[in-house]
Amino acid sequence: xxxxxxxxxxxxxxxxxxxxxxxxxxxxxxxxxxxxxxxxxxxxxxxxxxxxxxxxxxxxxxxxxxxxxxxxxxxxxxxxxxxxxxxxxxxxxxxxxxxxxxxxxxxxxxxxxxxxxxxxxxxxxxxxxxxxxxxxxxxxxxxxxxxxxxxxxxxxxxxxxxxxxxxxxxxxxxxxxxxxxxxxxxxxxxxxxxxxxxxxxxxxxxxxxxxxxxxxxxxxxxxxxxxxxxxxxxxxxxxxxxxxxxxxxxxxxxxxxxxxxxxxxxxxxxxxxxxxxxxxxxxxxxxxxxxxxxxxxxxxxxxxxxxxxxxxxxxxxxxxxxxxxx
Numbered sequence: 001x002x003x004x005x006x007x008x009x010x011x012x013x014x015x016x017x018x019x020x021x022x023x024x025x026x027x028x029x030x031x032x033x034x035x036x037x038x039x040x041x042x043x044x045x046x047x048x049x050x051x052x053x054x055x056x057x058x059x060x061x062x063x064x065x066x067x068x069x070x071x072x073x074x075x076x077x078x079x080x081x082x083x084x085x086x087x088x089x090x091x092x093x094x095x096x097x098x099x100x101x102x103x104x105x106x107x108x109x110x111x112x113x114x115x116x117x118x119x120x121x122x123x124x125x126x127x128x129x130x131x132x133x134x135x136x137x138x139x140x141x142x143x144x145x146x147x148x149x150x151x152x153x154x155x156x157x158x159x160x161x162x163x164x165x166x167x168x169x170x171x172x173x174x175x176x177x178x179x180x181x182x183x184x185x186x187x188x189x190x191x192x193x194x195x196x197x198x199x200x201x202x203x204x205x206x207x208x209x210x211x212x213x214x215x216x217x218x219x220x221x222x223x224x225x226x227x228x229x230x231x232x233x234x235x236x237x238x239x240x241x242x243x244x245x246x247x248x249x250x251x252x253x254x255x256x257x258x259x260x261x262x263x264x265x266x267x268x269x270x271x272x273x274x275x276x277x278x279x280x281x282x283x284x285x286x287x288x289x290x291x292x293x294x295x296x297x298x299x300x301x302x303x304x305x306x307x308x309x310x311x312x313x314x315x316x317x318x319x320x321x322x323x324x325x326x
Contacts, residue, residue, distance in 0.1 A: 003313035011306025018298045029294045036284050036297055043280025043304050050273040057266055072168065072254035078247050080165045081217040082183070085239070086149045087163055088214055093205035095143065099136045103143055109157065112148035115141070116180045137200040145185040149177070174251045183248060186240025190233040203233060221247075272307060279303035 021028045103110070107129050114123035118130055134140055152164045154176050177183070189197050206214070211231040218226040218239055225242060229235040279300045287296040 003310055006313060007306045007310035010309055011302045014305055015298055015302035018302065019295065022294055022298070032294060032297050032301070033288065036288055036301075039301050039304060040281055040284050043276045043284075047273055047276040047281060050269055050276070054266060054269060054273065061266075068254045072251070075247055075250045075254065076166075076168060078221045079169060079243075079251060081221045082239075082243050082247065083149055083163065083165070085214050085217050086146050087160070088210050089206070090143070090146050090150070090160065092207070092210065094202050096136045096139060096200050099140055099143060102134075102136070103140060110144070111151070111154070112141075112144040112182070113154055113176050113180065115144060137197060139189070139197060139200045142185045142189050142201075145180075145182055148180070148182050168255065169251055171252075171255060174248065174255065177248050178252055181244055183240050183244040187237045187244070188240075190240070191237025194233050194237070198233075203231070203236065206231070272311060275303065275307045279307070 018028070018032070022032070107125060110123070110125050110129055114126040115129060117123075118126040121127075147158055150160070150163055151158055152166055152173055153170060154172050189201060190203070194201075215226070215229070215231055215235075218229065218235070221239075222242065226235070226239070229238065280303070284297050284300040286292070287300070
């Protein structure tokens with residue numbers, strides 16, 4: 001039997017038992033009235049402690065959320081810089097001649113996400129793309145991945161002349177970036193498998209002024225990580241790995257922490273606080289002042305004792321579960 005069920009059964013039993021006692025022994029009603037201030041005092045004391053805790057927890061939650069917002073802002077700016085780098089690379093001449101025209105004309109509107117999720121059958125264009133015999137040594141996938149990083153919504157129709165830099169990246173696009181490891185293509189094509197793609201990805205074709213700008217943007221992302229780097233395949237691979245492992249996951253992590261919602265534990269404690277205040281203080285106190293039927297006192301006492309029993313039986317397992325929930 002769960003703590004909630006057990007405490008509910010006990011509460012009902014107490015209510016019925018005490019009420020029956022008042023019928024069998026009339027003096028019981030006077031005893032209950034005499035003990036009511038004690039019940040009110042205990043309930044008021046516990047409710048006051050819970051109220052102080054909830055107030056402090058709310059302040060802590062607010063401070064934590066504010067810190068998360070500030071941290072998220074920093075990682076968002078890093079993503080802005082990275083996307084500026086990606087835009088320079090997309091517009092550069094590193095690509096095999098004809099690749100960009102092939103993608104933009106033959107498969108206009110196709111996204112990296114649709115290609116990766118071809119098995120869902122939601123994009124016939126993605127299936128056709130995968131069935132095509134390409135002549136670009138698989139670099140067309142890297143090009144699509146780069147374009148995905150310039151999007152701000154999964155189904156956005158991308159315009160390279162009007163790239164958006166939002167205050168906060170939406171959850172759907174960050175989830176897509178995470179799910180398909182967007183950014184890791186730099187590590188794969190320029191690091192792990194660069195020998196296979198060297199002839200198809202000429203990073204030296206990037207204008208020198210753009211190389212300098214890319215290095216400056218990389219230093220803005222993380223000065224310590226890129227201070228000794230030069231514009232080459234090693235740097236590009238390192239940049240992709242850094243963004244995929246250090247920045248994009250943080251966008252999701254701190255995005256979740258900035259959302260306005262109370263932790264389950266606070267909701268749990270607020271319910272306990274409301275029950276103690278309502279049935280342990282308000283109902284008994286009003287019953288005494290207005291001289292209501294003893295039934296209201298019995299109800300208040302029964303519910304209060306039931307709540308205390310539930311706290312004793314269920315609170316530790318609950319906080320243990322919360323503490324071990326990832």
